[in-house]
Amino acid sequence: MNANPQFLGTITSEADLIRYATSLVPTLKGRAKEVDELGRLPQQTIAELIEGGMFALTTPRRYGGHQTSVRTFLEVVSELGRGDASTAWVVALLNVTTWAAAALFDEKTHDELFNGPEPARVAGVLSPRKASVKKVEGGYLIEEGLWGFNSGIYHANWDMLGIPIVDENGKVADQGIALVPASDLRTLDDWNVMALRGTGSSTVSATNVFVPESRVASMSAAIEGKYRSTHLADEPLYRVACMPMLAIILAFPALGIARAALDTFLELLPRRGIQYTWYTRQAEAAVTHLQVGEASAKLDAARAIIERHADAMDRYAAAGEYMPYMERAKVRRDVGLAEKLVWEGVDALATASGGSLASLGNPFARVWHDARVASLHGIVVPTTNFEMYGRLACGQPADTPLI
Numbered sequence: 001m002n003a004n005p006q007f008l009g010t011i012t013s014e015a016d017l018i019r020y021a022t023s024l025v026p027t028l029k030g031r032a033k034e035v036d037e038l039g040r041l042p043q044q045t046i047a048e049l050i051e052g053g054m055f056a057l058t059t060p061r062r063y064g065g066h067q068t069s070v071r072t073f074l075e076v077v078s079e080l081g082r083g084d085a086s087t088a089w090v091v092a093l094l095n096v097t098t099w100a101a102a103a104l105f106d107e108k109t110h111d112e113l114f115n116g117p118e119p120a121r122v123a124g125v126l127s128p129r130k131a132s133v134k135k136v137e138g139g140y141l142i143e144e145g146l147w148g149f150n151s152g153i154y155h156a157n158w159d160m161l162g163i164p165i166v167d168e169n170g171k172v173a174d175q176g177i178a179l180v181p182a183s184d185l186r187t188l189d190d191w192n193v194m195a196l197r198g199t200g201s202s203t204v205s206a207t208n209v210f211v212p213e214s215r216v217a218s219m220s221a222a223i224e225g226k227y228r229s230t231h232l233a234d235e236p237l238y239r240v241a242c243m244p245m246l247a248i249i250l251a252f253p254a255l256g257i258a259r260a261a262l263d264t265f266l267e268l269l270p271r272r273g274i275q276y277t278w279y280t281r282q283a284e285a286a287v288t289h290l291q292v293g294e295a296s297a298k299l300d301a302a303r304a305i306i307e308r309h310a311d312a313m314d315r316y317a318a319a320g321e322y323m324p325y326m327e328r329a330k331v332r333r334d335v336g337l338a339e340k341l342v343w344e345g346v347d348a349l350a351t352a353s354g355g356s357l358a359s360l361g362n363p364f365a366r367v368w369h370d371a372r373v374a375s376l377h378g379i380v381v382p383t384t385n386f387e388m389y390g391r392l393a394c395g396q397p398a399d400t401p402l403i
Helices: 014-030 032-038 043-051 070-083 085-104 107-114 219-223 242-248 251-271 286-318 325-352 354-358 363-374 382-393
Strands: 122-125 130-136 139-147 158-166 172-181 204-212 216-218
Touching: 014 032, 014 043, 014 070, 032 363, 043 085, 070 085, 070 242, 070 251, 070 286, 085 107, 085 122, 085 158, 085 172, 085 219, 085 242, 085 251, 085 363, 130 158, 139 158, 139 172, 158 204, 158 216, 172 204, 172 219, 216 219, 219 242, 242 251, 242 286, 242 325, 251 286, 251 325, 251 363, 286 325, 325 363, 325 382, 354 363
Parallel strands: 122 158
Antiparallel strands: 130 139, 139 204, 158 172, 172 216
């Protein structure tokens, strides 16, 4: 049953999508324990997300999706993150990979993907832990493969997996991504972590899985904006630069976590004093005012940075211009900075929460853990992103093609 029946059948605008996400926040907060125990999202949450169009943000309109702007994508996911970081993470990851499938593949593949018995929900992992691939007639055979941290796989029907593109002699010619039905893969159920538990980011494996050539795309071509979706060439969303899109969405849940952290801290504040001082009310202490002031500034700054880049990505796409290389590099750099600011802000509030944070029943402890784990994804690690941009600024080649 939809927890928000007033929205059912009435979501006709991007503003409606944001309002629907906001309406789910109390319900998502109430399911925190269930999410952590399941290690994935509850089926009722999935049903509510489907009913509200939360998994169709980046699906083309011609296939029944909402085809939102990047900015609306940000607003929806960050609202969900106020209620539950895992839900926001799954919505962000499934939508961005569905976007990649829409942008990088042709109309024939889209007909197979989006006109199936149920709406397409695509999970994905760019970097395999292991992938032994053979070129065969009509496509590629994944003889053996293993991909970790496959967020949202329990709720996906397709998976986009990084593989080497090899020639008939087995020589690697490029890096690619393969669209594979989730039913062709084995999920290893190995997601057992301290935070973001509901993302269900388990490892998947493949053994002797055939992928037709039409469902394999070049990653190097994608990075340069050479998309196969010529039938969507007039749609701005599918002209958004590839790596900035794949990177920036990882900050969207963090922005929701940031809001949840400040809200939760302030909600708990009236109940606390400061041990071993004369302060019986923490809210009256100057040190608390300083901590909240600095933490909130960092959290707001992180949001402003990501909003600016989301708007720029939309603007370049609307103008039909592929985002320039150094601007793309700045997105990678600033995603790292935003994650750093979010973590520093949340951790400062955690420090101000005192010893009660050790209690597993403390709602702030869950937010704190989610913020830390969200900041550890390889694409958002600040030092990696700062070094990459610094190399370019100093006239050196980047240490990664993923820009």
